Amino acid sequence: MPSTVHRTCPLCEAVCGLTLTLDDGGHVTGVRGDRDDPFSKGFICPKGASLGRLDEDPDRLRHPMIRDGERWREAGWDEAFAAVEAGFERVAQTYGRQSIGVYLGNPSAHTMAGALYAGPMIKALGTRNVFTASTADQMPKHVSCGLMFGHPMTIPVPDLDRTGYLLMLGANPLESNGSLCTAPDFPGRLRALRARGGRLVVVDPRHTRTAALADEHVFVRPGTDAYLLFGLVHTVLAEGLDRVSLQVNGLDQVREAAKHFPPDVVARRTGVPAEVIVRLARELAAAPAAAVYARIGTCTAEFGTLAQWLVDVLNVLTGNLDRPGGAMFAKPATEYGGPRRPYTVGRWTSRVRGLPETNGELPVATLADEIETPGEGQIRLLLTVAGNPVLSAPHGARLDRAFAGLDFMVSVDPYLNETTRHAHVILPPPRMLQSGHFDFALQGFAVRNYARYSRPSLPLDGRPSEAEILARLAMIASGVEGDLDAFVIGQSLAKAVQTPGSGVEGRDAAELQAALDGETGAERRLDLMLRLGPYGTWSGKGELSLRTLLDHPHGIDLGPLEPRLPEVLRTASGVVELAPALLLRDVERLRAGLEEQPPELVLIGRRHLRSNNSWLHNVAPLVGGSNTCTLQMNPADVARLGLAGEAVVRSARGELTVPLEPTDAIMPGVVSLPHGWGHAGSSQAVAAEHAGVSANVLTDETAIDVPSGNAVFNGVPVTVLPT
Numbered sequence: 157m158p159s160t161v162h163r164t165c166p167l168c169e170a171v172c173g174l175t176l177t178l179d180d181g182g183h184v185t186g187v188r189g190d191r192d193d194p195f196s197k198g199f200i201c202p203k204g205a206s207l208g209r210l211d212e213d214p215d216r217l218r219h220p221m222i223r224d225g226e227r228w229r230e231a232g233w234d235e236a237f238a239a240v241e242a243g244f245e246r247v248a249q250t251y252g253r254q255s256i257g258v259y260l261g262n263p264s265a266h267t268m269a270g271a272l273y274a275g276p277m278i279k280a281l282g283t284r285n286v287f288t289a290s291t292a293d294q295m296p297k298h299v300s301c302g303l304m305f306g307h308p309m310t311i312p313v314p315d316l317d318r319t320g321y322l323l324m325l326g327a328n329p330l331e332s333n334g335s336l337c338t339a340p341d342f343p344g345r346l347r348a349l350r351a352r353g354g355r356l357v358v359v360d361p362r363h364t365r366t367a368a369l370a371d372e373h374v375f376v377r378p379g380t381d382a383y384l385l386f387g388l389v390h391t392v393l394a395e396g397l398d399r400v401s402l403q404v405n406g407l408d409q410v411r412e413a414a415k416h417f418p419p420d421v422v423a424r425r426t427g428v429p430a431e432v433i434v435r436l437a438r439e440l441a442a443a444p445a446a447a448v449y450a451r452i453g454t455c456t457a458e459f460g461t462l463a464q465w466l467v468d469v470l471n472v473l474t475g476n477l478d479r480p481g482g483a484m485f486a487k488p489a490t491e492y493g494g495p496r497r498p499y500t501v502g503r504w505t506s507r508v509r510g511l512p513e514t515n516g517e518l519p520v521a522t523l524a525d526e527i528e529t530p531g532e533g534q535i536r537l538l539l540t541v542a543g544n545p546v547l548s549a550p551h552g553a554r555l556d557r558a559f560a561g562l563d564f565m566v567s568v569d570p571y572l573n574e575t576t577r578h579a580h581v582i583l584p585p586p587r588m589l590q591s592g593h594f595d596f597a598l599q600g601f602a603v604r605n606y607a608r609y610s611r612p613s614l615p616l617d618g619r620p621s622e623a624e625i626l627a628r629l630a631m632i633a634s635g636v637e638g639d640l641d642a643f644v645i646g647q648s649l650a651k652a653v654q655t656p657g658s659g660v661e662g663r664d665a666a667e668l669q670a671a672l673d674g675e676t677g678a679e680r681r682l683d684l685m686l687r688l689g690p691y692g693t694w695s696g697k698g699e700l701s702l703r704t705l706l707d708h709p710h711g712i713d714l715g716p717l718e719p720r721l722p723e724v725l726r727t728a729s730g731v732v733e734l735a736p737a738l739l740l741r742d743v744e745r746l747r748a749g750l751e752e753q754p755p756e757l758v759l760i761g762r763r764h765l766r767s768n769n770s771w772l773h774n775v776a777p778l779v780g781g782s783n784t785c786t787l788q789m790n791p792a793d794v795a796r797l798g799l800a801g802e803a804v805v806r807s808a809r810g811e812l813t814v815p816l817e818p819t820d821a822i823m824p825g826v827v828s829l830p831h832g833w834g835h836a837g838s839s840q841a842v843a844a845e846h847a848g849v850s851a852n853v854l855t856d857e858t859a860i861d862v863p864s865g866n867a868v869f870n871g872v873p874v875t876v877l878p879t
């Protein structure tokens with residue numbers, strides 16, 4: 157009997173509900189948007205529509221793989237875990253715990269395994285050599301929000317459905333479907349903003365599809381958003397347009413700092429005319445409800461953290477933080493208050509370059525240093541989970557060489573690819589349809605409060621879930637056998653029953669533990685978090701539990717965003733910190749760059765709707781057409797440099813030959829190359845036919861955003877020459 161299942165799409169941050177039809181053999185015969193999902197209301201994109209193809213890709217690994225020299229062979233699970241255990245014992249016993257490195261990639265922010273088991277696994281590994289894709293992505297936002305609001309996950313999102321004015325910098329949601337702003341059908345929500353008379357302004361060095369939809373598009377020189385935003389702050393303050401409606405610290409220091417960035421001065425650096433800066437500041441301040449939203453183009457840049465900070469400074473100054481139609485905080489179903497512990501960075505530093513820790517991890521920009529540099533604490537064993545840093549990390553080409561020299565490497569990944577080919581053991585997670593799904597992180601960045609859980613749609617047929625794989629790795633690393641979930645649940649409950657206001661204060665932890673629902677440990681942990689969360693049966697504030705979500709397979713709407721200050725603040729002062737010392741120090745670095753002459757040509761990235769970083773190029777309907785790896789360049793630059801056909805792009809780190817795509821969409825002085833291409837040595841047959849080249853041969857691991865250690869992918873100086 158064919159069956160119909162409803163699931164959340166795990167492929168991007170938009171969390172669309174999908175309706176899939178399956179035949180008897182578990183083969184996906186159809187995918188459409190779930191019209192009954194209260195949040196996504198039937199929206200689907202080409203990637204979601206290809207979910208079945210992706211899930212059933214014949215090149216996905218179905219069994220663990222063990223490598224002997226150059227040769228790969230399939231292995232059973234027991235044999236594979238035994239090989240991992242032997243490798244761990246050999247390296248950790250000889251060189252100590254710090255010789256272990258771990259890298260978590262982007263999909264681990266989407267999987268339940270990543271959310272629930274990566275933390276305990278890292279603890280069990282006992283190393284500080286922890287790296288994730290976050291420092292190639294959004295770490296600047298975590299750091300700025302951590303310092304301003306006290307917690308790195310307390311990130312405001314534009315109240316898309318109610319705002320009247322949206323200033324968007326360095327984001328292209330018509331291709332990406334949104335990021336750090338979970339909004340299924342982002343394009344439709346932007347059209348609705350304009351239809352109700354609102355205004356959308358997009359700031360981007362490229363005239364993107366989002367720019368084409370906007371009321372106004374402003375070209376900005378890559379890497380200079382912090383200057384532009386300071387110009388806006390300067391204008392708002394100089395013209396007395398500020399109307400701070402919250403309790404804040406540091407307004408005078410912001411005023412002082414902003415004096416150095418008047419519009420006419422920052423205009424030279426940013427390429428944005430002074431009169432445009434002044435007008436935008438006035439419009440923003442005058443709009444009844446407005447939000448500033450900035451994303452990856454402004455994060456993966458030299459002054460990423462300052463840009464993220466200034467976004468929220470503007471939201472505060474214009475009276476738009478935490479009010480409907482402005483920039484607001486979601487209230488996710490699994491949020492749990494916890495103690496007030498102010499955020500800090502730099503609790504430890506990296507061994508080789510002395511870079512500060514942020515959120516318990518070190519910058520991926522220094523992973524190669526830590527592997528290649530001899531001495532105590534050198535990484536000799538690497539565990540990668542859901543990551544492809546050879547293609548995704550800055551100067552990934554160097555990592556390619558570094559990985560080849562590791563004593564032992566283990567990868568948890570469905571593919572043998574550019575990164576995992578260096579592993580000694582690959583442990584493949586099961587199909588997406590065999591996995592449960594709950595968006596622990598993304599529901600916290602949603603533009604409407606919402607919860608949805610999808611149970612596994614197909615049985616595991618003998619293979620371990622990804623949760624079980626990570627739990628088993630934790631056991632191997634710690635040498636402690638036992639039920640990890642029961643242990644974590646026991647610990648959380650022991651704390652909750654002692655916490656005033658938790659809703660279960662004074663109750664019997666063992667009794668509560670026995671009452672939890674769920675077929676797996678992961679489900680019981682979800683049930684616990686839902687029950688203790690702000691809508692939970694045990695919080696005394698609602699009726700939510702795992703059972704409620706199982707009874708609502710299309711998801712539950714938990715209402716529009718509501719003002720949440722000061723409740724969500726975790727700063728020591730209890731108010732919004734508008735001028736954190738660490739950021740004021742970095743303003744000095746920004747000032748030093750004010751008069752710098754921009755390089756003649758700089759590189760930026762781009763995303764395509766049918767792509768997803770490095771790992772969707774093996775699905776035939778998603779590659780080809782406009783989704784190709786070309787170097788976009790303004791025709792004036794093409795003519796000036798006498799280029800045609802293919803060109804050589806050279807940076808301080810490497811060189812590529814790539815097909816040229818002349819286009820007016822990109823501003824002069826800027827070239828764009830998408831990342832995630834350059835397929836080589838992977839078992840992905842379709843991807844090999846569309847190999848392309850890796851932008852991260854060119855990017856530079858020595859260039860980082862100082863406060864966050866984040867990689868700089870935008871504004872990389874390059875020269876382009878005829879072949």
Ligand SMILES: Nc1nc2c(c(=O)[nH]1)N[C@H]1C(S)=C(S)[C@@H](COP(=O)(O)OP(=O)(O)OC[C@H]3O[C@@H](n4cnc5c(=O)[nH]c(N)nc54)[C@H](O)[C@@H]3O)O[C@H]1N2
Nearest residue numbers: 261262263292293542543544545548568761769770771831
């Ligand atoms: N030049 C440049 N570089 C960039 C960027 C850029 O804009 N420009 N963007 C950066 C950003 S934002 C990010 S997030 C990073 C991404 O960096 P990474 O996370 O390192 O790279 P991905 O290509 O997302 O790799 C995902 C890997 O996870 C595997 N995978 C997929 N699903 C699962 C699963 O369910 N379980 C497991 N265990 N594995 C799975 C895939 O096979 C693939 O190997 O790239 C960064 N790199």
Ligand SMILES: Nc1nc2c(c(=O)[nH]1)N[C@H]1C(S)=C(S)[C@@H](COP(=O)(O)OP(=O)(O)OC[C@H]3O[C@@H](n4cnc5c(=O)[nH]c(N)nc54)[C@H](O)[C@@H]3O)O[C@H]1N2
Nearest residue numbers: 326328332335378379451452453763764765767768769870
């Ligand atoms: N289709 C698709 N969707 C994706 C992904 C994907 O690879 N493909 N990746 C997912 C991931 S991991 C992430 S993090 C999100 C990212 O989501 P978005 O942040 O929306 O990412 P992009 O589409 O790369 O848009 C970034 C924009 O910044 C512009 N830009 C570059 N440099 C600068 C600069 O210096 N200043 C300004 N103002 N703009 C600049 C670029 O031209 C580009 O238009 O997308 C997610 N969704």
Ligand code: SF4
Nearest residue numbers: 165167168172201204
């Ligand atoms: S927008 Fe994102 S979540 Fe929605 S269908 Fe496409 S890939 Fe899936």
Ligand SMILES: [Mo]
Nearest residue numbers: 262289292293
């Ligand atoms: Mo990302």
